[in-house]
Amino acid sequence: MGMTIAQKIIKNHLVSGDMTVGSEVALRIDQTLTQDATGTMAYLEFETMGIPRVKTEFSIAYVDHNTLQCGFENSDDHRYLQTVTAKHGVHFSRPGNGICHQVHLERFGKPGKTLIGSDSHTPTGGGIGMLAFGAGGLDVAVAMGGGAYYITMPKMFKVNLTGKLRPYVTAKDVSLELLRILSVKGGVGAIVEWGGEGVATLTVPERGTITNMGTELGATTSIFPSDDITRQFLAAQGREEDYVPLASDPDAEYDRIIDIDLSTLEPMIACPHSPDNVVKVSSLKDVKVDQVCIGSCTNSSLMDLLKVAAMLKGKTVHPSVSMSVSPGSKQVLTMLSNCGALSDILASGARVLECACGPCIGMGFSPNSGGVSLRTFNRNFLGRSGTKDGQVYLVSPETAVAAALTGYITDPTTISEPLEIQMPDKFLINDSAVLAPLPLEEAAQAEVLRGPNIKEFPKSKAFTDSLDAQLVLKVGDNITTDHIMPAGAKILPYRSNIPFLSRFCFEVCDPTFSERAKAAGDGIIIGGSNYGQGSSREHAALVPMYLGIRCVIAKSFARIHVANLINAGILPLTFENPEDYDNLNQDAMLHLSDIFSGMDNGKITITDKTTGTSFNAVCAFTDRQKAILKAGGLLNYTKEGGQ
Numbered sequence: 281m282g283m284t285i286a287q288k289i290i291k292n293h294l295v296s297g298d299m300t301v302g303s304e305v306a307l308r309i310d311q312t313l314t315q316d317a318t319g320t321m322a323y324l325e326f327e328t329m330g331i332p333r334v335k336t337e338f339s340i341a342y343v344d345h346n347t348l349q350c351g352f353e354n355s356d357d358h359r360y361l362q363t364v365t366a367k368h369g370v371h372f373s374r375p376g377n378g379i380c381h382q383v384h385l386e387r388f389g390k391p392g393k394t395l396i397g398s399d400s401h402t403p404t405g406g407g408i409g410m411l412a413f414g415a416g417g418l419d420v421a422v423a424m425g426g427g428a429y430y431i432t433m434p435k436m437f438k439v440n441l442t443g444k445l446r447p448y449v450t451a452k453d454v455s456l457e458l459l460r461i462l463s464v465k466g467g468v469g470a471i472v473e474w475g476g477e478g479v480a481t482l483t484v485p486e487r488g489t490i491t492n493m494g495t496e497l498g499a500t501t502s503i504f505p506s507d508d509i510t511r512q513f514l515a516a517q518g519r520e521e522d523y524v525p526l527a528s529d530p531d532a533e534y535d536r537i538i539d540i541d542l543s544t545l546e547p548m549i550a551c552p553h554s555p556d557n558v559v560k561v562s563s564l565k566d567v568k569v570d571q572v573c574i575g576s577c578t579n580s581s582l583m584d585l586l587k588v589a590a591m592l593k594g595k596t597v598h599p600s601v602s603m604s605v606s607p608g609s610k611q612v613l614t615m616l617s618n619c620g621a622l623s624d625i626l627a628s629g630a631r632v633l634e635c636a637c638g639p640c641i642g643m644g645f646s647p648n649s650g651g652v653s654l655r656t657f658n659r660n661f662l663g664r665s666g667t668k669d670g671q672v673y674l675v676s677p678e679t680a681v682a683a684a685l686t687g688y689i690t691d692p693t694t695i696s697e698p699l700e701i702q703m704p705d706k707f708l709i710n711d712s713a714v715l716a717p718l719p720l721e722e723a724a725q726a727e728v729l730r731g732p733n734i735k736e737f738p739k740s741k742a743f744t745d746s747l748d749a750q751l752v753l754k755v756g757d758n759i760t761t762d763h764i765m766p767a768g769a770k771i772l773p774y775r776s777n778i779p780f781l782s783r784f785c786f787e788v789c790d791p792t793f794s795e796r797a798k799a800a801g802d803g804i805i806i807g808g809s810n811y812g813q814g815s816s817r818e819h820a821a822l823v824p825m826y827l828g829i830r831c832v833i834a835k836s837f838a839r840i841h842v843a844n845l846i847n848a849g850i851l852p853l854t855f856e857n858p859e860d861y862d863n864l865n866q867d868a869m870l871h872l873s874d875i876f877s878g879m880d881n882g883k884i885t886i887t888d889k890t891t892g893t894s895f896n897a898v899c900a901f902t903d904r905q906k907a908i909l910k911a912g913g914l915l916n917y918t919k920e921g922g923q
């Protein structure tokens with residue numbers, strides 16, 4: 281039987297396991313990336329493992345989430361990242377050099393290679409034919425140390441593209457259309473492969489937009505073929521030698537095929553507060569807009585911003601709209617500046633921000649109270665913008681500019697002149713903001729600089745065979761890691777300080793959670809379906825662990841979060857009968873017995889001591905996962921010699 285692109289890359293990197301859907305496979309990882317907000321933890325974990333130098337082909341640390349250096353905490357984090365990476369063989373991309381996924385696509389991504397990154401949008405690399413996964417920091421630390429990355433062998437979905445996008449209809453609209461079809465749960469357990477004749481009409485950055493947004497489907501990852509377009513992009517980036525062709529076999533089998541005709545697609549928009557709440561832009565045309573933000577790892581490429589500049593040229597942003605543009609990288613910003621496009625953006629009244637995540641992670645540009653904000657980003661979860669009642673919509677850059685000019689949500693296909701922008705034959709290459717690690721001889725002597733904000737990694741408890749714990753929080757469906765552990769300007773400087781962060785855990789759902797969980801001692805959280813979707817931040821597991829959470833029982837879990845829970849030594853269980861969820865009340869005392877044999881049999885009985893009733897929760901842990909849980913987390917397990 282023929283193979284899909286992903287199956288071929290998995291086969292080439294298989295360390296152990298068999299490739300049947302649902303079984304565990306261990307993969308050799310060629311490249312790793314971290315960003316600052318998850319990176320400090322990942323390197324603290326790497327240091328704990330006691331391995332002197334990374335064993336990957338290429339590892340890099342980006343600083344892009346919090347670059348502001350407001351206060352010593354953030355500056356200390358940056359200094360720690362710069363010195364720890366230099367010592368251990370990791371490249372360091374300085375603050376201001378750009379957003380990790382954009383820079384990685386431009387400068388380091390290679391077709392056919394595997395990449396894991398401590399950021400959920402690492403699948404952006406699929407745009408250049410990499411098999412790229414978002415992962416928790418600890419999994420990245422293990423991969424840097426030469427360890428394998430474990431995933432459940434996914435199903436294969438194919439999106440078959442035909443036709444060609446019409447002017448002002450974009451790759452972002454393709455992503456939003458797929459989210460409309462599949463929902464934020466629709467990709468769980470699957471790799472989404474993009475194929476069909478329409479693929480040849482999409483540039484690498486457009487493909488990157490699409491694989492980036494695949495994260496919002498809950499997919500394990502997304503990938504495009506590596507073809508002549510990929511070769512041209514690599515050549516324009518001065519690295520044609522990194523090109524290898526990649527295609528699925530003609531008789532490859534897919535579990536599901538979805539057809540999208542690019543030529544009939546219209547501009548789409550995701551309404552508050554979920555990326556799958558998608559309708560046509562034309563259906564919202566009377567909605568007044570307060571703010572427009574362009575950028576993020578989804579839509580900050582040179583092509584995106586050249587289009588933005590062309591639409592803004594000679595025009596003025598509507599007086600009631602506040603507009604920001606964050607270029608994705610120093611390369612993008614420099615090229616915009618050299619060709620004069622930057623002046624067109626500035627002349628329109630838009631504010632140009634640093635090449636960083638910025639407003640996407642709530643670092644500035646929070647909307648006004650109740651304000652409507654149109655963003656070219658990938659997430660519009662409640663409160664993520666920094667304004668709890670902000671109404672955040674996700675759109676393409678073209679739709680964003682149309683709104684910025686008119687002051688209302690506007691279908692861009694109705695307003696403008698033709699927009700003819702060509703990919704450049706040569707990008708401007710200057711990697712001076714990427715620092716190479718120290719040579720081996722110097723590295724051994726080099727000092728790692730830590731500030732007082734860098735606190736110790738919290739210690740987790742090993743499991744015993746039974747557990748009595750209080751049900752400290754009951755939440756509904758689609759809880760995101762932004763609900764569990766919010767980000768934003770106030771909190772991001774403390775990503776290396778779990779005790780401080782813990783005050784904000786679940787703040788948007790229940791501001792009393794942190795205090796109550798601490799007071800309860802051992803605690804249990806009850807969740808609905810798709811618990812832990814969104815970001816890869818392992819803080820959403822480490823902080824609850826620090827607050828005493830021992831177990832989460834949900835209707836279903838998101839992939840990266842469930843791995844992070846196991847890594848943190850928190851037991852993730854699924855309701856055998858989802859109706860049992862309805863009978864549980866916050867504050868109940870729960871008793872779990874025979875946990876070890878239950879892990880083996882796949883079923884654990886839980887008694888609600890408050891009502892005297894019992895119910896079953898199920899699990900399907902691999903032997904390795906059981907050993908990790910029993911040890912109280914991956915770090916303990918690794919220290920005890922586990923692989």
Ligand code: MIC
Nearest residue numbers: 317318399400401815816817
């Ligand atoms: C996000 O987009 O939510 C983030 C911030 O990039 C996160 C990582 C983090 O929380 O640091 C992600 O996507 O994994």
Ligand code: SF4
Nearest residue numbers: 401576577637640641
């Ligand atoms: Fe940064 Fe936003 Fe991309 Fe996350 S989604 S990496 S915060 S730009």
